[in-house]
Each structure stands twice: as structure tokens, then as C-alpha cells.
Amino acid sequence: MDSAWSQQASQLLNNDVISAEQFFQLATTDEESGPVQLRMLLGYAQRLPRPQQDPVWHELAAKHLPELVTKFRSDDSGPLTPTARVINVISYTPYFIRFLSTPPARSPSLASLYTHRVSQHSQSLSASSNPDDVAETCQFLATLLLVQGTDDIQKQDKDSLLPVLRQWVKRPAFRGRLASDASERVVWLLTGDRSMAQPLSMVRNHLIAPLEKCSAQGCSKTRANGDLMKCSRCKSALFCTKDHQKLAWGAHKRICFEPVF
Ligand SMILES: [Zn+2]
Numbered sequence: 445m446d447s448a449w450s451q452q453a454s455q456l457l458n459n460d461v462i463s464a465e466q467f468f469q470l471a472t473t474d475e476e477s478g479p480v481q482l483r484m485l486l487g488y489a490q491r492l493p494r495p496q497q498d499p500v501w502h503e504l505a506a507k508h509l510p511e512l513v514t515k516f517r518s519d520d521s522g523p524l525t526p527t528a529r530v531i532n533v534i535s536y537t538p539y540f541i542r543f544l545s546t547p548p549a550r551s552p553s554l555a556s557l558y559t560h561r562v563s564q565h566s567q568s569l570s571a572s573s574n575p576d577d578v579a580e581t582c583q584f585l586a587t588l589l590l591v592q593g594t595d596d597i598q599k600q601d602k603d604s605l606l607p608v609l610r611q612w613v614k615r616p617a618f619r620g621r622l623a624s625d626a627s628e629r630v631v632w633l634l635t636g637d638r639s640m641a642q643p644l645s646m647v648r649n650h651l652i653a654p655l656e657k658c659s660a661q662g663c664s665k666t667r668a669n670g671d672l673m674k675c676s677r678c679k680s681a682l683f684c685t686k687d688h689q690k691l692a693w694g695a696h697k698r699i700c701f702e703p704v705f
Pocket residue numbers: 658659660663664665683684685688
């Protein structure tokens with residue numbers, strides 16, 4: 445990010461402090477400048493140290509996911525709408541993973557809806573030749589496919605998207621960059637490439653880990669080993685014992701928020 449951009453971003457902030465509320469407002473505002481300001485602040489925030497970012501993304505997910513997802517579902521003006529960008533950023537949090545499995549299950553799944561949307565907009569995405577946009581779109585699609593699977597993906601969406609993705613993988617301007625790698629990951633996921641099953645399931649396990657295993661560092665107890673206690677506030681972390689809950693609290697408290705779902 446160039447320094448002029450960074451300066452503009454910090455002018456939008458009070459004391460350079462990013463907040464969950466601000467990202468929610470920018471993602472859902474009707475003001476014309478919203479999308480530009482959002483991109484600027486996301487670019488700025490994503491370069492901050494993780495300990496500064498993590499609480500913001502977790503709080504945003506806990507408090508605003510239902511509204512963000514409702515707006516995301518209804519706005520099919522492009523693959524990278526403001527809500528798509530924000531949900532992509534918070535898609536690594538356990539709140540997002542838990543939200544996807546919280547009833548009522550809505551049809552189509554976000555994975556199916558987004559596969560359709562990306563296939564609808566793939567030609568314009570291709571024509572714009574922006575590796576960052578292709579990377580961001582494919583990363584988000586890969587996360588959704590990884591978590592929700594491909595069961596309700598429409599065959600026609602898959603058939604129209606795969607050739608475009610394969611072009612992106614090989615495109616000289618994308619090679620060696622995230623645009624190519626992320627496109628390839630989506631190809632693997634959509635085709636169920638068995639040779640990639642293991643590395644992909646490792647990524648998936650990492651994403652769902654907070655909802656499957658004890659959150660204390662170094663503890664490997666999982667739900668398969670017996671009942672774990674759920675954090676009563678966030679419902680998005682598990683502990684094997686009170687001791688491990690205490691042990692983990694120092695780190696967990698920064699990302700523990702009461703969810704609205
Ligand atoms: Zn434990």
C-alpha cells in the first residue's frame with residue numbers, strides 16, 4: 445500500500461483506531477463513497493499486527509454477521525460488493541463457521557450462491573485483469589466451498605466457471621501470485637481433486653478447530669475424546685476443563701464477544 449493511501453486511511457480514523465462498528469457502517473452504508481473508504485480502511489487494517497486486528501474481526505462477526513450476510517445475499521451487483529469484502533475478512537473466525545451451521549439453514553448455501561455469482565461475473569472479472577480482485581474473489585469462494593462443501597452447487601455454474609478459473613491459473617500476469625494459487629484451489633474444490641484432499645482438509649480442520657477442540661494452547665483434546673465445555677459468552681470456543689479455560693482466558697478474552705445469533 446502506498447503511503448498516500450495509508451495517510452488517507454488514517455485520516456478516516458480517530459487516533460488510528462479501527463473498530464468493528466466502523467467496518468459495519470462502511471459495508472452497509474448507501475453513501476457513494478462507502479465502497480472506496482471501506483477498501484482503504486480494510487487495506488490499512490489488514491497490515492496491522494494480528495493482535496490489533498483479531499479483536500476487531502471477531503467483534504464484527506459476533507455482532508453483525510446476520511445483517512452482513514442478509515445484505516450480501518441480496519446484492520448481486522458484483523463478486524466484490526462491500527459485504528463480500530467484509531465477510532471474506534471475517535470468514536476465518538469461529539463465529540463465521542458457527543453462523544453457517546446455526547439453524548435455520550438457508551438455501552442456497554453461501555457456497556452455492558457465491559459460485560453462481562462469480563460465474564455470472566467471471567467475464568468482467570477476467571476483462572478487468574486485476575490480480576488482486578481475482579485473488580480476493582477466489583479466496584472467498586474457496587473458503588465457502590471448503591466449509592460448506594459442493595453438494596448444492598449448480599452444475600451449470602460449475603461448468604461455466606471452471607474454464608475461466610483454469611485460464612486464471614495459467615494467466616502470465618497471475619502466475620506466482622495469489623490470483624493463480626487461489627483460482628487453482630477453487631478448481632480443486634469444485635472438481636473434488638482427490639490428490640488435494642489431504643492439504644485441503646488440513647486447512648478446513650484449522651478453520652473449524654475452535655469449535656472442535658480445547659482452546660488452551662498445546663491441548664489436543666477434541667469433542668471426539670468426550671464432552672468439552674463451551675464458553676458461555678461467545679459460544680465459539682471449547683475447553684476441556686475449568687483449568688484450561690482459565691489458562692486460555694488471557695488470549696481468549698480479546699476475541700470473546702456475545703454473538704447476536
Ligand atoms: Zn484442554
